[in-house]
Amino acid sequence: MSTMAATRKPAQRSASSAGADYAQAPVNASLAPAEKIRLLREMVRIRHFEERSLKAYNEGAIAGFLHLYIGQEAVAVGSMSVLGKNDHVITAYRDHGHALMAGMGMDECMAELYGKATGCSKGKGGSMHFFAPDKNYWGGHGIVGGQTPLGLGIAFYLKYKGLQGCCLCYLGDGAVNQGAFHESLNLASLWNIPVVYIIENNLYSMGTSLERSSAFTECLAKRAEGYAMDWDVCGGSDLYEVRAHTAKAVQRAHQESRPAILEIQTYRYRGHSVADSKHEKGYRTKEEIEEYKRTRDPIQSFKSRLLAEGVLSEDQYAEIDKAAKSEAAAAAKFAEDSPYPTPESIQEDVYWETDHGRTSEGRIFFNDEL
Amino acid sequence: MKTLTYREALREGLSEEIERDENVVIIGEEVAQYDGAYKVTEGMWKKYGDKRIIDAPISEAGFIGLGIGASMLGLRPVMELMFYSFAYVAWDQMINNASSVRYMSGGKINCPIVIRGPANGGTGVGATHSHTPENAIANVPGLKVVCPATAYDAKGLIKAAIRDNDPVYFMENTLLYGETGEIPEEDYIVPIGKADVKREGSDLTIVSHGRCVLMALKAAELLQAEHDLSVEVVDLRSIRPLDEETILASVRKTHRALVVEENKPFCGVGAQISHLIQSQAFDDLDAPVKRLSAIDAPAIYSVPLEKVQIPNVDRIIRAALSVG
Numbered sequence: 047m048s049t050m051a052a053t054r055k056p057a058q059r060s061a062s063s064a065g066a067d068y069a070q071a072p073v074n075a076s077l078a079p080a081e082k083i084r085l086l087r088e089m090v091r092i093r094h095f096e097e098r099s100l101k102a103y104n105e106g107a108i109a110g111f112l113h114l115y116i117g118q119e120a121v122a123v124g125s126m127s128v129l130g131k132n133d134h135v136i137t138a139y140r141d142h143g144h145a146l147m148a149g150m151g152m153d154e155c156m157a158e159l160y161g162k163a164t165g166c167s168k169g170k171g172g173s174m175h176f177f178a179p180d181k182n183y184w185g186g187h188g189i190v191g192g193q194t195p196l197g198l199g200i201a202f203y204l205k206y207k208g209l210q211g212c213c214l215c216y217l218g219d220g221a222v223n224q225g226a227f228h229e230s231l232n233l234a235s236l237w238n239i240p241v242v243y244i245i246e247n248n249l250y251s252m253g254t255s256l257e258r259s260s261a262f263t264e265c266l267a268k269r270a271e272g273y274a275m276d277w278d279v280c281g282g283s284d285l286y287e288v289r290a291h292t293a294k295a296v297q298r299a300h301q302e303s304r305p306a307i308l309e310i311q312t313y314r315y316r317g318h319s320v321a322d323s324k325h326e327k328g329y330r331t332k333e334e335i336e337e338y339k340r341t342r343d344p345i346q347s348f349k350s351r352l353l354a355e356g357v358l359s360e361d362q363y364a365e366i367d368k369a370a371k372s373e374a375a376a377a378a379k380f381a382e383d384s385p386y387p388t389p390e391s392i393q394e395d396v397y398w399e400t401d402h403g404r405t406s407e408g409r410i411f412f413n414d415e416l
Numbered sequence: 417m418k419t420l421t422y423r424e425a426l427r428e429g430l431s432e433e434i435e436r437d438e439n440v441v442i443i444g445e446e447v448a449q450y451d452g453a454y455k456v457t458e459g460m461w462k463k464y465g466d467k468r469i470i471d472a473p474i475s476e477a478g479f480i481g482l483g484i485g486a487s488m489l490g491l492r493p494v495m496e497l498m499f500y501s502f503a504y505v506a507w508d509q510m511i512n513n514a515s516s517v518r519y520m521s522g523g524k525i526n527c528p529i530v531i532r533g534p535a536n537g538g539t540g541v542g543a544t545h546s547h548t549p550e551n552a553i554a555n556v557p558g559l560k561v562v563c564p565a566t567a568y569d570a571k572g573l574i575k576a577a578i579r580d581n582d583p584v585y586f587m588e589n590t591l592l593y594g595e596t597g598e599i600p601e602e603d604y605i606v607p608i609g610k611a612d613v614k615r616e617g618s619d620l621t622i623v624s625h626g627r628c629v630l631m632a633l634k635a636a637e638l639l640q641a642e643h644d645l646s647v648e649v650v651d652l653r654s655i656r657p658l659d660e661e662t663i664l665a666s667v668r669k670t671h672r673a674l675v676v677e678e679n680k681p682f683c684g685v686g687a688q689i690s691h692l693i694q695s696q697a698f699d700d701l702d703a704p705v706k707r708l709s710a711i712d713a714p715a716i717y718s719v720p721l722e723k724v725q726i727p728n729v730d731r732i733i734r735a736a737l738s739v740g
Contacts, residue, residue: 136485167522177521184488185521189512195478196513199485206441206467206491226508229478236473395523396557398581406580408609408657411557412688414695 068286069351073128073293079357083366085127085285086352089119089345091370092143095152098374099142099159099173103320107382108159112173115143117315120344121246122147124288125214125310128296129182132204132211136184136197138218139174140246140314148183150176152377162384169387170395191217191224194243198230201241205303212240212299214292220251220259222266231273231307240299244292245309246282252318253329267309275305282312283342286351313338417600423456423593425567429574430494431460432603434468437492440578443470443479444496444533453498454534454593476506480531484514484583487527494578497533500587501547514583515558530577532586535563536627536678537715538726539590546715548626548678551685553585554656561655562608563587565629567597569653572606580608589627611659613666617648620736621666623689624676625652628727632676635732647736655685663689664697671702672739676727681709703740708732 068074077085096114103112115122122143126135137144145155150166158165159173166176175186184200187193197215204211221227222245234241245266251259260266270277276298280291288310295306315335317325326332352358393411395401400410420428434440446453448461448471461469472479476497483493497503503510514527537546554561560582564570570588577584614629615636622632629651636647648666652659667673673693675686686707693705711725724731 134489165522167520167524170522171520175520177517177524179488179521179524184485184525185517187513189508192481192508192512195481195509196485196488198478199482199487199491200489202482203486203489203491206486226477226481229475230481232473232475233478233482393557395519395521397560398518398526398528401523402581406607406609406657408611408654408659410609410657412658 068284068290069355071286071290073289074286082352082357083362085123086345086348086358087366087370088123088147089285089348090366091152091373092119092123092146093345094370094374095142095146095155095377098378099156100316100320102156102159102378102381108173109161110172111139112159112320113140113318114314114316114320115140117338117343118246118248118282118312119143120285120288120348121244121282121310121312124285125244125292128289128293129214130211132209133296134182134184134200134204134211134213136193136200136213137186137216138190138193138221139186139188140218141174141176141186144216145176145178145183145186148178148181150178150181150183152373153380156374156377157381157384160381160384161386162381163387163391164380164384168391168395191221191227193217194221194224194227194230197243198234198239198241201234201239201305202237205238205240210300212242212296214242214244216244216246218251219245219247219249219256219266220254222269223259231270231275234305235273235275238303239305240303241305242292242295242299243305243307245307246312247309248312248314250318250329252322253324255329265309267307270307275307277307277309279309279311282310283344283347285344285348313342315339417598419596420567420599421593422567422570422595422597423454425571425597425599426456426574426588427458427460428599429571430457431463433575433578434460434464437578439490439492440494441468441470441491442494442496443472443483445472445474445498447471447496454590456593457496476502477509480506481509481513483529484509484527487529488517488525492528492578494530494532497531499545500533500535500549501545503531503549510585511556515556519558526581527583528581529583530574530586531583532574533588534590535587536589536591537710538627538722540717540719540722542717543714548587550585550587550625550655551679551683554685554688555683558583560584560608560657561587562653563625563655564606564653565592565626565651567595568599569606569612569651571599572604573608573653576605576608584608587626591627595630606653609654609657609659611662612651612653613648613662614651615647615649617646617670619646619670620672620674620739621648621650621663621670622674622676622732622736623650623652623663625655625685626678628676628678631727631729632732635729635736638729638733639736643737645736652685658688660692660696663692667693667697668700671700673701673705674708674736674739675705676708676732676735678710678726680712681707682712684709706735706739708735
């Protein structure tokens with residue numbers, strides 16, 4: 047474990063990625079056909095889960111916020127697919143894709159959206175708060191940028207314990223301006239903490255475009271240079287590209303315990319959240335959205351790749367698509383049929399102590415009567 | 417028994433827990449090479465090294481969020497706020513993350529952190545350095561708040577806090593660090609959630625926490641000597657969880673209550689205590705519960721005025737005599 051005071055190499059930017067064929071990158075060339083199909087399936091599953099939850103939201107079955115990942119699937123699937131057993135993940139509130147890729151089930155996630163007791167957080171968290179510590183997945187966080195010190199802490203733990211691992215901490219283009227992120231970058235670089243900050247740049251922070259939110263216009267990741275930290279930028283619609291760039295950052299984290307920022311250019315087809323009424327005719331145009339759907343859809347892109355490689359057939363794809371759609375529909379049914387939490391459960395899961403046979407004395411909850 | 421200062425007692429408690437559990441780390445500004453801004457961690461970096469005693473750059477949201485994140489996986493960080501007034505820089509992490517991550521995950525995660533530091537005024541450091549946020553923190557379900565007034569309680573409570581699997585926010589006081597007290601030679605814990613009757617009496621109950629307890633004790637002596645008033649002083653020690661039974665037992669005995677706090681009045685800790693007493697011991701009261709809080713303005717700089725703004729012995733005596 048390198049000491050806190052180890053000297054740092056100057057920050058570096060990776061070589062230009064334009065025109066590179068990422069299928070040949072070692073991390074991709076070594077993928078077995080079955081694994082390639084699995085990755086495609088993960089993206090398709092995310093797409094159908096999101097579509098089905100949108101339908102449920104519009105029917106009134108889901109309350110609060112719903113921040114859909116539609117269009118960004120290759121980012122979560124690609125980047126998380128290069129992780130090992132000591133690598134961990136944390137993200138913000140557009141978290142359904144990361145949750146499913148981590149191995150959480152559609153049933154428990156959909157039930158959580160419905161606010162049911164069978165939800166992954168017993169109905170207590172909602173859309174922005176899916177967690178699966180047993181799968182190295184730490185949520186699901188609502189305050190923009192609030193997860194960036196947490197991700198740093200997860201990586202700090204790994205280093206403290208002498209584990210060769212890293213934490214992928216995702217954030218959006220809007221979060222890069224939050225102060226806590228900058229504090230985290232400084233600490234990560236100063237203390238050689240193996241955290242990889244992945245900026246999912248989908249060009250809009252709710253209704254505010256990049257031009258209107260970020261003073262430095264070249265790119266977002268380059269801010270890393272202000273912290274003597276390595277950085278990189280890549281496209282997010284080619285799964286192979288995402289894998290190749292993430293693998294490099296993860297390897298650096300594992301071998302040198304150095305952090306990095308990886309900015310991945312992506313796009314969301316839906317609004318910031320489902321309640322966002324201006325996303326097609328306010329801050330961006332329908333034409334722009336259609337253009338991305340037509341030319342840069344991550345699922346279509348990878349599907350074409352695999353068809354061209356001879357690893358996938360149209361029939362197989364149709365099967366994958368159909369199965370994912372059914373799985374999502376079944377999850378909605380499971381959620382509908384599940385019970386709500388009981389009033390008695392409102393005060394469970396507040397303190398570790400009260401959930402494990404209270405040993406301390408004194409009053410810990412203060413309602414006069416319930 | 418041995419005599420230690422409050423800061424030495426804290427240091428002993430911190431050291432014992434560092435030696436007992438390899439997951440305990442101390443993180444804060446100037447805690448390591450500077451020996452601590454208030455010398456609480458003096459000598460610890462020399463003894464335990466870089467890995468266990470960590471100097472952080474001035475970035476409370478960053479290093480406290482780091483500690484909270486690491487605690488989710490099982491680290492037990494004890495993070496120092498040089499002044500608890502700096503908590504607001506890290507407020508999102510301390511309130512939104514530390515308290516809610518367990519609930520929002522449906523109980524899958526816990527954050528066994530301790531955040532400790534001096535939460536007090538009375539030192540002429542001005543409005544932004546003199547906060548006592550225990551009342552605001554105690555409003556948040558998922559958090560625990562303790563406030564030791566003596567060296568004995570400080571050592572016992574810091575050990576209990578570190579061993580606790582929930583976030584414990586630990587309020588110290590720069591004006592108490594040098595106060596001495598008797599500490600047992602053998603190992604001991606002060607349980608969280610237990611108040612302490614620091615002085616027995618029969619005519620009036622004073623409920624207090626932090627440095628106000630010491631002033632209440634001085635006032636009690638004078639009230640006995642000069643006014644023949646027998647005052648019982650209850651030291652809360654723990655704000656959340658709160659030892660309601662000890663408070664109520666005392667009021668049932670004396671029938672009169674005065675709550676003394678360094679908090680400002682609106683929703684100060686005293687408001688909760690007052691509500692408790694009137695709702696649970698109404699028939700035992702011979703007079704309304706009286707509260708003495710800090711005078712309701714930002715902490716004034718001018719030294720003699722600050723001594724008046726914070727409850728002092730004279731104000732406590734006058735308040736005690738005015739209870740119905």
